Amino acid sequence: MNSFHFAAGHLRYLLIFDSKGAEPAASLRNSLINEGAEFKELYAGSGRDLKWISEEISSQKNGTCLYAALETGLLEKLETAAVCAGYLPEEIQFIPSGSRRRIFCAHCHHISITDCENPPVQCSSCGRYLKVSGSRSGYWQAYLAVDREAF
């Protein structure tokens, strides 16, 4: 489930990814090619910072749909940059490429950022110990996490 949801019907698409985000990027690329969509892809490898990415997204035409598979910390900043550049929420989809994830606590709805490779994962608001699922919301840009007691 760690994949982009391809939203058809946009004028064009911009895909940005780093080395750890290559897998979801490849899957999306296939969908874009199959659909005959107009798209551009940018590899944000070492040396590519937020300033460079922000300039790229700002230079795109209206109606571009932005997909990014990057480290969580960079995505947080990129979201602000994208909104400032005029992208609508439904035109933005992010997937974190590392093990740090935004997790949505099913019980108190708080979103924490945590390293999911080092359990136990704990909600930073209600303190529950959580199991992180593969279900991801593009709206919250977060993975669903449910109390471990429920399993």
Place this chain on the structure above:
Amino acid sequence: MKSSFPYPFSKEQRTYSYSNDAYPITGKPCIEVNDSYIEEISYKRQLIKEQPGRCFRSLPHTHEAQYEAAKLTAEHLVNVSEEEFSIDVTTGGFTLYNSILNEQVSVEEFSGDALRVIGDHVQEDLILMTERDQDIYMDAGYVCFPAGWSLTFNLGMPFLQIHEPVPGFTHQGLDRRILRFLRGLHADTPYERLNWSLSAGRRLDHSLETITEWKRERQLVSPDNAGNKVQLRVERQRLFRLPETQAILFTIHTHHCALDELDYPLVEQLYKILESMPRDILKYKGVSEYEEPLKEYLERKLDYGREPS
């Protein structure tokens, strides 16, 4: 079994199947009013008062569709029972008179969250879905009795993504076929389907937020108490395309029936369907946690009900 209980299986069904089993219900309302009305409305209002952020959510672009859905729902309440409900439609709004609760509410066309207002007067959970990017999105809801999911988490999520955790949902392209069906819904022809599962206890609120409270009940099922404790939980789900905004109103009325209330042929049918269910579906529906005591209860009941040869 109460005559109003929507028994979910056709007479011939003997195995579990994956399919789009919706059927047209032209002329029928999007809601029902039954003898649990006051009890369930009171429970809904208590839940939404205590946990407003989990029971009601909406995105701002749904306000117009919410008003259209609220007006349709109010009109259907009147159609269901003119003695108990009436409506005054004025320019820019309407007023619903509810004599069961001795209340009246006014909804203005541009007032915002009209679904929140009308949801206080119906037993159903109400969901609004809108279409964009060739997909259907869940963009508003007044949901108190979800079966193991979170309205808040699912807000703004596309249809296919919401159903990703359902085992078998992509089997033979079922997911795409259902999406195509939803996108093809026409205002003239609403549809209905019955979604069933089993639950331990009659609690309506099976929200993901409270899973640790209601899931404990599953551990308490025994062959001796299963007949009373285990419930056939059926959601009567109705889909209405709203003609003006083209949003889809999805209503869910949850019913329970204790297994003890099923007579011999229905117990035999349920037993066979459960026997044919794939393991991942049994797990997804939460049945695998009390499968053994349930099976023992059903086998006992079958032995007792079988006519001597």
